Amino acid sequence: xxLRESVGNxxxxxxxxxxxxxxxxxxxxxxxxxxxxxxxLAEAVAGWRWEEVKVLRQQGIDSMGPDATRxxxxxxxxxxxxxxxxxxxxxxxxTRTANASVELRAQVGIDDFAPTEKWLA
Amino acid sequence: xxxxxxxxxxxxxxxxxxxxxxxxxxGAWWNGADRLAIVRAARSAPTCAFCAERDGxxxxxxxxxxxxxxxxxxxxxxxxxxxxxSGRLTRRWFDDVIDLGLLPEAYVELVAVTxxxxxxxxxxxxxxxxxxxxxEPVGGEPTLERSDDLEDADAWLPLARQxxxxxxxxxxxxxxxxxxxxGTFGRSYYMAPDSHFAxxxxxxxxxxxxxxxxxxxxx
Numbered sequence: 001x002x003l004r005e006s007v008g009n010x011x012x013x014x015x016x017x018x019x020x021x022x023x024x025x026x027x028x029x030x031x032x033x034x035x036x037x038x039x040x041l042a043e044a045v046a047g048w049r050w051e052e053v054k055v056l057r058q059q060g061i062d063s064m065g066p067d068a069t070r071x072x073x074x075x076x077x078x079x080x081x082x083x084x085x086x087x088x089x090x091x092x093x094x095t096r097t098a099n100a101s102v103e104l105r106a107q108v109g110i111d112d113f114a115p116t117e118k119w120l121a
Numbered sequence: 122x123x124x125x126x127x128x129x130x131x132x133x134x135x136x137x138x139x140x141x142x143x144x145x146x147x148g149a150w151w152n153g154a155d156r157l158a159i160v161r162a163a164r165s166a167p168t169c170a171f172c173a174e175r176d177g178x179x180x181x182x183x184x185x186x187x188x189x190x191x192x193x194x195x196x197x198x199x200x201x202x203x204x205x206x207s208g209r210l211t212r213r214w215f216d217d218v219i220d221l222g223l224l225p226e227a228y229v230e231l232v233a234v235t236x237x238x239x240x241x242x243x244x245x246x247x248x249x250x251x252x253x254x255x256x257e258p259v260g261g262e263p264t265l266e267r268s269d270d271l272e273d274a275d276a277w278l279p280l281a282r283q284x285x286x287x288x289x290x291x292x293x294x295x296x297x298x299x300x301x302x303x304g305t306f307g308r309s310y311y312m313a314p315d316s317h318f319a320x321x322x323x324x325x326x327x328x329x330x331x332x333x334x335x336x337x338x339x340x
Binding site for chain 2: 057
């Protein structure tokens, strides 16, 4: 995994994430500072792959600093929980979000996560 | 796993400790011992042999999970499915769980306790610590609290009437469950005006979005 060489998290992101990277359809750092490392760390934390997390955590400390690495794990942990709430209650997308994201969701494949049987009684 | 653990900021440590203390106390539909048993069941789910072999696009209900008998089998089914297979949960699975005897209110609280424990345990292990020890259970009976300020939002359960987004209303059937979960989650995202991360906004959103995609979460 090629990582940016920088000290601390001083390098800031200049663009919105490449959504292909978000959904795993493409690789890269997404234009987000330390993006490849953050994606790898997010995947490893979400998958509870602790040996991989240990390696990436050290890479994060070396490149982003300990606070940024800890916060990345904190965000990943939170979303590991909240996705379970969303899926376990069977909530729908908020109307405004749904209306505004029809093309985007189809384009990046998020609709694949909502098969018809998800809400079929 | 304790070498080279990252330092925890005091606010996160306080929030996660408060979660475990709250879980150990009686809830609305489960007592403290039951709620701690829910956490233990969530912790044991990753090594459940039945879950490891349960494949296919949807989840058949089963009582064959690795289980120490602390909870009703249908509760263990729900906890393991939420912990291990949340992307495959369907309305039909949910209806079966309810038909087999889990009250909707008890289910909501079980979801909140399970998901809260996922956050606390994932964070601890992620920064290089062991999962935290659980407190002793606090005696007392469940309050049987249930909100009536609800509306049908086409989810599997009615949502709280008030709230900016469906996720914030999702556990509204049992207000204490909603409070428990978002008290835990709150440190992980921009839930308060003073939320601050050592990451910029795009980095936070990238991590959040990638975890959601890995978990195949539509929302």
